[in-house]
Amino acid sequence: MELPFAESWKIKMVEPIRKSTREERVQWMKEAYYNVFQLRSDQVYIDLITDSGTGAMSDHQWAAMMMGDESYAGASSFFNLKETITRLTGFEYVIPTHQGRAAENVLFSYLVHEGDIVPGNSHFDTTKGHIEGRKAIALDCTVDEAKNTQLELPFKGNVDCAKLEKALIEYADRIPFIIVTITNNTAGGQPVSMDNLRQVRELANKYHKPVIFDSARFAENAYFIKTREEGYANKTIKEITKEMFDLADGMTMSAKKDGVVNMGGFIATRLQDWYDGAKGYCVQFEGYLTYGGMNGRDMNALAVGLDENTEFDMLHTRIHQVEYLAKKLDEYGIPYQRPAGGHALFVDASKILTHVPKEEFPAQTLTVELYLEAGIRGCEIGYILADRDPVTRENRFGGLDLLRLAIPRRVYTDNHMNVIAAALKNVFDRRESITRGVGIVWEAPLMRHFTVKLERL
Numbered sequence: 001m002e003l004p005f006a007e008s009w010k011i012k013m014v015e016p017i018r019k020s021t022r023e024e025r026v027q028w029m030k031e032a033y034y035n036v037f038q039l040r041s042d043q044v045y046i047d048l049i050t051d052s053g054t055g056a057m058s059d060h061q062w063a064a065m066m067m068g069d070e071s072y073a074g075a076s077s078f079f080n081l082k083e084t085i086t087r088l089t090g091f092e093y094v095i096p097t098h099q100g101r102a103a104e105n106v107l108f109s110y111l112v113h114e115g116d117i118v119p120g121n122s123h124f125d126t127t128k129g130h131i132e133g134r135k136a137i138a139l140d141c142t143v144d145e146a147k148n149t150q151l152e153l154p155f156k157g158n159v160d161c162a163k164l165e166k167a168l169i170e171y172a173d174r175i176p177f178i179i180v181t182i183t184n185n186t187a188g189g190q191p192v193s194m195d196n197l198r199q200v201r202e203l204a205n206k207y208h209k210p211v212i213f214d215s216a217r218f219a220e221n222a223y224f225i226k227t228r229e230e231g232y233a234n235k236t237i238k239e240i241t242k243e244m245f246d247l248a249d250g251m252t253m254s255a256k257k258d259g260v261v262n263m264g265g266f267i268a269t270r271l272q273d274w275y276d277g278a279k280g281y282c283v284q285f286e287g288y289l290t291y292g293g294m295n296g297r298d299m300n301a302l303a304v305g306l307d308e309n310t311e312f313d314m315l316h317t318r319i320h321q322v323e324y325l326a327k328k329l330d331e332y333g334i335p336y337q338r339p340a341g342g343h344a345l346f347v348d349a350s351k352i353l354t355h356v357p358k359e360e361f362p363a364q365t366l367t368v369e370l371y372l373e374a375g376i377r378g379c380e381i382g383y384i385l386a387d388r389d390p391v392t393r394e395n396r397f398g399g400l401d402l403l404r405l406a407i408p409r410r411v412y413t414d415n416h417m418n419v420i421a422a423a424l425k426n427v428f429d430r431r432e433s434i435t436r437g438v439g440i441v442w443e444a445p446l447m448r449h450f451t452v453k454l455e456r457l
């Protein structure tokens with residue numbers, strides 16, 4: 001018979017996790033004002049709040065940490081990292097930063113100015129923040145299909161090239177660059193096809209604009225190209241990675257995602273002009289050019305992580321696990337954003353808690369219910385996260401209201417996935433009885449989701 005699938009690693013070190021009683025969780029949730037960001041991690045059994053910086057490093061990464069060179073200038077760890085990035089992407093210039101948003105801050109300090117317009121596919125919130133904070137505009141040119149959560153398409157993260165070309169014509173001189181996020185995090189970890197990246201490049205050439213990839217999950221994007229796009233089945237992840245980056249002029253990277261390290265980031269580019277322009281800001285905000293915001297040991301671990309995570313078996317293990325959880329939810333009839341993304345499942349709360357009015361935040365209510373059910377911590381990506389309209393101060397109910405279950409890399413087994421699915425099913429089965437949600441007691445004027453205080457209605 002055909003051998004079943006199994007993980008491409010075995011476990012050498014474990015971290016005990018603890019279950020709790022429902023009574024304890026009721027108390028803790030109340031003390032946390034129904035905001036899971038306010039829970040202590042030891043009050044959580046399975047933690048799916050994010051896949052950022054929560055991955056498990058390999059024995060090779062830990063070994064590389066011991067060899068870290070902490071020299072202030074010219075550390076060998078920097079050259080290890082730089083050579084790995086150049087080999088994988090073709091980009092010659094590398095600036096390390098302490099995480100992804102710092103890479104954005106350093107590079108955009110050089111590139112983005114007041115009045116600029118930066119088109120792209122659903123800019124990530126920190127990317128948008130760094131554009132809008134400079135009084136420029138982040139223009140979303142994602143394909144319309146991304147908004148329909150039930151549509152099964154292989155590359156729902158794509159850029160709509162008609163929208164992009166219109167922007168390039170209309171705003172010509174105001175556009176410093178085009179930014180493509182791979183995978184498209186905001187659209188649910190949905191990939192961008194090589195064909196789409198190529199079309200973006202052609203438009204960029206036609207209108208003489210450079211292209212940046214926001215690359216936090218570039219390796220997962222390469223995996224989806226290999227498994228979904230015609231002509232790529234026989235190419236390696238490393239070949240596909242190189243082919244993707246051949247279509248860009250530079251990248252910003254949150255290494256906490258596909259670098260499989262707990263902290264780190266970088267800028268890489270083939271343009272000397274960008275490097276020379278950005279390096280002063282690196283020194284000002286992050287540190288000297290051969291460490292930026294990173295320790296030598298962390299740059300070493302990142303170099304190994306990038307190499308490991310551009311191997312098919314590693315990515316297959318990861319994405320297979322996300323798909324495994326998705327299949328369980330299918331079995332139980334629980335609606336989520338389709339198809340399953342690379343790093344997370346986005347459960348559609350508005351289709352589950354239909355009796356909870358939107359003013360009482362259904363996705364946040366579902367997040368609370370899943371925690372009370374089994375100590376599983378997801379994250380609301382919905383109406384609370386959407387903040388208020390800056391002018392009218394009304395809640396923004398225009399977007400999707402989702403519960404995100406982000407899967408950390410190499411951390412949980414499929415048995416944990418079974419527990420997550422069963423707990424969600426239990427909540428789903430009693431959905432009709434959940435008629436009230438949560439109300440806001442206190443909120444910050446911006447980014448309220450981290451600190452909002454709620455009450456159960």
Ligand SMILES: *Cc1c(COP(=O)(O)O)cnc(C)c1O
Pocket residue numbers: 052099100101102124126127181185214215216217253254255256257264265
């Ligand atoms: C996480 C992320 C960032 C920001 O990176 P941090 O390391 O969290 O600062 C930027 N873009 C995308 C697509 C991300 O997922």
